[in-house]
Amino acid sequence: MTKKNALIAGLAVPVMIAILLLAGSPRVTATDKPSAANAVTIDNFSFGPQTLSVSVGATVTWVNRDDIPHTSVSTDGLFKSKVMDTDEKFSYTFTKAGTYPYYCTIHPKMTGQVVVQ
Amino acid sequence: MPDKKHDLIDQNLQDLNNDGVDRRGFLKCMAWAGTGLVWTMSGGVPVSRAFAKTYGKDAAKGGDFTFVQISDSHIGFNKPANPDVTATLQTAINKINAMPHKPDFIIHTGDLSQLSKPSEFDTLDQVLKGASAKQIYFVPGEHDMLSDNGEQFLQRYGKGTKGTGWYSFDQKGVHFVGLVNVANLKAGGMGSLGHEQLEWLEDDLKGRSASTPIVLFAHIPLWTIYPDWGWGTDDSEQALSYVKRFGSVTVLNGHIHQIMQKVEGKVSFHTAMSTAFPQPAPGTAPSAGPMKVPADQLQQVLGITDVNYVVSGRSLAIVDSPLGASGSSASAGSGGAWR
Numbered sequence A: 001m002t003k004k005n006a007l008i009a010g011l012a013v014p015v016m017i018a019i020l021l022l023a024g025s026p027r028v029t030a031t032d033k034p035s036a037a038n039a040v041t042i043d044n045f046s047f048g049p050q051t052l053s054v055s056v057g058a059t060v061t062w063v064n065r066d067d068i069p070h071t072s073v074s075t076d077g078l079f080k081s082k083v084m085d086t087d088e089k090f091s092y093t094f095t096k097a098g099t100y101p102y103y104c105t106i107h108p109k110m111t112g113q114v115v116v117q
Numbered sequence B: 001m002p003d004k005k006h007d008l009i010d011q012n013l014q015d016l017n018n019d020g021v022d023r024r025g026f027l028k029c030m031a032w033a034g035t036g037l038v039w040t041m042s043g044g045v046p047v048s049r050a051f052a053k054t055y056g057k058d059a060a061k062g063g064d065f066t067f068v069q070i071s072d073s074h075i076g077f078n079k080p081a082n083p084d085v086t087a088t089l090q091t092a093i094n095k096i097n098a099m100p101h102k103p104d105f106i107i108h109t110g111d112l113s114q115l116s117k118p119s120e121f122d123t124l125d126q127v128l129k130g131a132s133a134k135q136i137y138f139v140p141g142e143h144d145m146l147s148d149n150g151e152q153f154l155q156r157y158g159k160g161t162k163g164t165g166w167y168s169f170d171q172k173g174v175h176f177v178g179l180v181n182v183a184n185l186k187a188g189g190m191g192s193l194g195h196e197q198l199e200w201l202e203d204d205l206k207g208r209s210a211s212t213p214i215v216l217f218a219h220i221p222l223w224t225i226y227p228d229w230g231w232g233t234d235d236s237e238q239a240l241s242y243v244k245r246f247g248s249v250t251v252l253n254g255h256i257h258q259i260m261q262k263v264e265g266k267v268s269f270h271t272a273m274s275t276a277f278p279q280p281a282p283g284t285a286p287s288a289g290p291m292k293v294p295a296d297q298l299q300q301v302l303g304i305t306d307v308n309y310v311v312s313g314r315s316l317a318i319v320d321s322p323l324g325a326s327g328s329s330a331s332a333g334s335g336g337a338w339r
Helices: A003-022 B004-008 B011-017 B051-058 B085-097 B118-128 B151-157 B195-205 B236-241 B295-300
Strands: A039-043 A046-048 A051-054 A059-064 A089-093 A098-103 A111-116 B038-042 B045-047 B065-070 B105-108 B136-138 B167-171 B174-178 B214-218 B249-253 B260-264 B267-271 B303-310 B315-322
Touching (some): B085 B118, B085 B295, B136 B174, B174 B195, B195 B236
Antiparallel strands (some): A059 A089, B038 B045, B038 B315, B260 B267, B303 B315
């Protein structure tokens, strides 16, 4: 870490704490934050990670970081997102073990799968 | 990485990219006029000629006519490089209205809207109302069928069409067919026409004289440009097999927001610029997302396509004009056989 970055980081922590204090009770806590492990990011017309492994009962959240709308739709009809514009999200909870392929119905070259164990 | 596709890349885009792609490769394929490209189909051989001269003389002849293709207006898109796509569509319409030869009609090759919202279609209608050509033919893009399988599109722009919005019509001896290749797309695939539409197309063309000039138009290219980005139509080969016996076939597409052309036998393929935002040349970016260009260069990568049909010789001359170009441009230069 450079001196400058260390300085910024040193400043940033108290500032963030101050913001959280000012906002009253912190709105985002470690527990209700979607786990990064259960997230699929849509970027550059692709799902990342393309294969996501989760446990039974996990809620997977897709978020679209492209400037173009996308969807996340199960190939076998299990789930179907609405159109996600930039920064919009879709979540689905997987209750059974299995492999669930999905794709973007607007750009069908975009495919991915969720493996539930 | 020698790639034949790169030989067909629009020079305008290349000028912006300045990415070192060999320019001689496509200069030998195309005759450029700075702001417009002219070529004429004559028995399957592309011949370029002076645009301004041609129009002055031939436009007045009985039976000849002109139409304009616009594409990918994406009303509702508001991000870089174009926060105001309504304004650039308006510029396109102003350009059409200012043409010395009045087009008989306009064809919009899809992606009218960004998100299929009623308000987006309303805005589009408002702008198109100002076009001097009152007849506008539409085919949907994937953005026009986002939430309702294209129901709204059909109600607004597809009255009297078949299936998901396909149809044909005749104009002064030329047979036009609007096709839909953005419905019911399959995972991992590209554009798709589907069995029902292909059957209809075969039937629609049956019994027509081989000397009838045919114009096919659809949103996604009906030739494979770049499969990695889905820039093609899985079952287009079958559709094209139905037009093989015709002497003059012109295929007009949008979707890729840049000009690409190819001639195969008597079929000439052409994609139009968008009126909203440019997209990168195949493989030159991590994805097909909007290409960001400086604001003062935007109008050079957006544009309209002007098609002039001349009865004598049953030829179609296609001219692409960036929005930023003023007046008509003349193209001289040798006709190029390419490939």
